Amino acid sequence: MKKNFVTILLLLSISTMFIGCGANSKIENTEEKNNIVATNTGFNDTNNNNDIIINTEMDFVKAYNNVKDLKKDAQIIVKGEVTETKSYPSDSMIITEFKLKVDKSYDNNSKVGDTLTIATAGGTVRFNEYAKYNADDPYVIERKKSKENSQNANVTMKFQDSDLIEKGKEYIIFANKQPVLEGETHKKMYCSINVGKGQFEVMTNKETNSVSLASSDDVEPNNRVINNSLKYDKDMQTFEKEINK
Structure with a gap:
């Protein structure tokens, strides 16, 4: 059952988590709080367990429209496979921490073979866990x-x-170290820049060394790098050239 869109304020727990995560929102009747003004959030029930899907739109203080701009603010740029994920609730937010085993590094702060723990916004938790920290939503x-x-x-x-x-997918991640709040515990860790802006999925068929594009059934001979948030869909060679410029 669809619900009306509501406006919520993102609180201190996530306000400094991501580079450029603050918002220059055009939503009326909201006040700025720690760089994040507001999000538009809609939700609906989806199955027999009465699960809730929260679809959130966010306006950021700093926009990233290309790889060059992301590179300027990223402390680490790495490619690797996600080996583990953990999601948990925070104020007005669900955070997912994931472990990425680095098989290629594009920066001077990480190396091949490292396993990095990185945080990003979004994920799935139990309703009761979410409600514990979001009783006013x-x-x-x-x-x-x-x-x-x-x-x-x-x-x-x-x-x-x-x-x-x-888990099991391969990504290229642009990230910075930022404060994160898990429950009532503050910690500093690498976070994807502007949520999806800093997360590029590597679309590869390992058996045939080819990939099926997300937008078609055609099979391409080269790896492709996909970022829906940036509307980015290019081959790996082009992507690496953009990083190395």
């Missing part, structure tokens, strides 16, 4: 008032044009 309040069974429900948060990080 309109969709949590509404769900608690309803008679729907939320005990076994999940909450999934997604950001516009950004796919959730998945």
